[in-house]
Structure formats: C-alpha cells, structure tokens
Amino acid sequence: MADVNLHCSVGAGVCFLPSPVEHDKEFFYPRYHHREFRFDLSKIPEGEAVTAAEFRIYKDYIRERFDNETFRISVYQVLQEHLGRESDLFLLDSRTLWASEEGWLVFDITATSNHWVVNPRHNLGLQLCVETLDGQSINPKLAGLIGRHGPQNKQPFMVAFFKATEVHLRSTRSTGGKQRSQNRSKTPKNQEALRVANVAENSSGDQRQACKKHELYVSFRDLGWQDWIIAPEGYAAYYCEGECAFPLNSYMNATNHAIVQTLVHFINPETVPKPCCAPTQLNAISVLYFDDSSNVILKKYRNMVVRACGCH
Structure with a gap:
C-alpha cells in the first residue's frame, strides 16, 4: 500500500x-x-x-x-x-x-x-x-x-x-497534460455519473437487495426421479440472487476482480456490467439410488448445496 x-x-x-x-x-x-x-x-x-x-x-x-x-x-x-x-x-x-x-x-x-x-x-x-x-x-x-x-x-x-468537486476535477485534468484537456470536451458525463453515484449511495445500505443466499428446496418427486432415487426425497439446495452494487461490502464475499469490475462500472456504467451473484462455496449430498442393473448404490455428489454466495 x-x-x-x-x-x-x-x-x-x-x-x-x-x-x-x-x-x-x-x-x-x-x-x-x-x-x-x-x-x-x-x-x-x-x-x-x-x-x-x-x-x-x-x-x-x-x-x-x-x-x-x-x-x-x-x-x-x-x-x-x-x-x-x-x-x-x-x-x-x-x-x-x-x-x-x-x-x-x-x-x-x-x-x-x-x-x-x-x-x-x-x-x-x-x-x-x-x-x-x-x-x-x-x-x-x-x-x-x-x-x-x-x-x-x-x-x-x-x-x-x-x-469529486470541479476543483478536484480541474486539478486532475491539469496534471494530465494537453491530451486530457482536449478529451474534456468529449466527455460531458458528469451529470450522468453523479446520478449513478447518488443511486449507489442511496442503495448501498439496502441489504435486502444485495447478493445473498435464498431458500430453495428440490423435490426429486417433482423432477420425476422418485423411481430410481431411494433417499432422500429431496434436499435444500438454495440459490444465489441479488445485486452486486457499489460499494461491495463484507456480506457479498466479492473476489478482487469483482471489486475492481464494480468500481469500473461505477465510474463508467457503459464500459462493463456489474459482477454477477453466484455460489462461492458448495457442499455435497449423499444419495441412495438404483443403478441400471437395479443395484442399490450410495454415492456422494459434490457441489449440490449452496453454502455461500458472492459477487464474481
């Protein structure tokens, strides 16, 4: 640092x-x-x-x-x-x-x-x-x-x-030399950017909309698998949904790449989309089932249950 x-x-x-x-x-x-x-x-x-x-x-x-x-x-x-x-x-x-x-x-x-x-x-x-x-x-x-x-x-x-106020923006422009001052006339985005900043500021505390884990129960009967799966009848799979909005806080388990992408999106929304809400940790479940030869098999299937969500 x-x-x-x-x-x-x-x-x-x-x-x-x-x-x-x-x-x-x-x-x-x-x-x-x-x-x-x-x-x-x-x-x-x-x-x-x-x-x-x-x-x-x-x-x-x-x-x-x-x-x-x-x-x-x-x-x-x-x-x-x-x-x-x-x-x-x-x-x-x-x-x-x-x-x-x-x-x-x-x-x-x-x-x-x-x-x-x-x-x-x-x-x-x-x-x-x-x-x-x-x-x-x-x-x-x-x-x-x-x-x-x-x-x-x-x-x-x-x-x-x-x-940034106009004072800071002028200071930043002056240190950038002629090319930045020429580009100034081509980037009249301050009002739109400040609108985005206001939206981000007003929504940053809204944890209900932030990326998080949600309830999802999967019934094997509903999937039509009850004839070959003996147990369990279903399981809590969960799923991930929500906004990955600026600023990414500790609840969002964001990767470093997602943090950078969010900042780029915040500065210029047209350049790159927001990161996506997706599982960051998954657990396995054990399933008892009949194989093609009608043998009873107990097998552990990996990555079946969402344990945590984050921004990617």
Missing part, C-alpha cells in the same frame, strides 16, 4: 483515497484479545462527504489448531478510550467465516469515516476482534489476520470514495 494519493475520474466525478494503517496494536486483556488500527484521513479534502468507505484486511489460511471452527470477526469504532479498562465501542460491521478460509475481508466503515472527516479529533481508530460462535475470544494473529508488519501486498488498509 505505497500509493496513498488521491485518485479522481475526470469523466465520472468520483475520487477514491487508499489509506494504509498508520498504527496497529495488539491487546491481550484477560479472556479478551483484540487489535486496533488507526488511519490518517487528512488527505481527504475538507468539506467532502464520503459516499463509501471500506476497511480491508487479509486472512491467511491456518492449519490444524482451528479445524472445522467458525469465526465471527467484528469491526468496531472506538468511541472513547479508558485507562485500565476496555474502550467504549460501536459495532460497524461483522462477518462469519470458516477458520480455513483465506483472502481479503471487507468491512463497511462508511458511517465512521464521515464522522472522522468532520471531527478528526474523534478518530480513535477501529477495533477488530475474533470470536468463536460460542463466544471464545481468539488472538487475531492466530486466526490468520495480517497486520501492518506483514507482507506488503497483504497489509491492511482502508479506502474512501467520495464525489
């Missing part, structure tokens, strides 16, 4: 600012482990409203110790710090995942980022904690979460998106 410059799209009226972790500290209170992260948001221009902000942290694959364990990872805003006792916190986002999962985890921190921009002295950072489903606190490092001292391509960071 060496690049911390402000990036603006001249045609779309959108800017984004990646910000590395400035401070990363582990805490080990009795029975409660957590980690705190702080960011410098001073490069966000004064008076700008953040339309979306995300905290991204990488989780490595871990072996043996937490086999078949499920983690709940929660990110909190630190409201007030106290000497000798735990800080006052406000839950921003959380997600549940298998201990064996690896990849970038994305948490929505839009609300607190706007608060920090308006009131910088209230920027006390984020607190991250990891728990098992029965409430046992886990050291984030042992859970595979990479801090600011990890490999450079896996260090945590936050990224803030906001609408």
